[in-house]
Amino acid sequence: MSSRKPPFDTDIATHTAEAMALPQMVCRRRGCRRRRRCRRYFTATGEPCCLSNLDPAQRAIFDRIYLAAHLAKHFLGSDSDMFETKRGPQRLLDDLAIAIARNVQNRWFRAGWDTARRAREKRMAAADRLACED
Numbered sequence: 001m002s003s004r005k006p007p008f009d010t011d012i013a014t015h016t017a018e019a020m021a022l023p024q025m026v027c028r029r030r031g032c033r034r035r036r037r038c039r040r041y042f043t044a045t046g047e048p049c050c051l052s053n054l055d056p057a058q059r060a061i062f063d064r065i066y067l068a069a070h071l072a073k074h075f076l077g078s079d080s081d082m083f084e085t086k087r088g089p090q091r092l093l094d095d096l097a098i099a100i101a102r103n104v105q106n107r108w109f110r111a112g113w114d115t116a117r118r119a120r121e122k123r124m125a126a127a128d129r130l131a132c133e134d
């Protein structure tokens with residue numbers, strides 16, 4: 001059995017980097033900082049070049065958000081209980097991941113994905129209202 005990782009999704013990685021303001025904060029290329037988007041990536045890996053400027057702790061945070069966005073792209077609306085956490089850090093990560101995945105091209109079953117996203121927003125808003133009443 002192969003231990004190779006699945007191919008890196010450059011589109012998700014680029015949008016994750018944008019959500020974290022990496023082009024403005026860590027990219028050494030002026031063009032990236034001005035456009036607020038890193039368009040350069042390593043052809044061998046598909047990783048945005050900005051990522052090479054992160055220290056290990058920053059990279060770990062990027063990887064966690066990237067993975068969550070990757071899961072959101074592929075699994076939101078798949079009848080699982082993923083993305084149903086109502087509070088706390090996991091809720092924030094889910095919200096961010098879905099916001100990133102929403103901007104990605106070629107989402108899985110786009111119309112169904114958007115329907116699932118809107119339904120989740122209503123459930124989360126209802127949960128937030130209940131939390132305020134407590």
Ligand SMILES: [Zn+2]
Nearest residue numbers: 027032038050
């Ligand atoms: Zn860059």
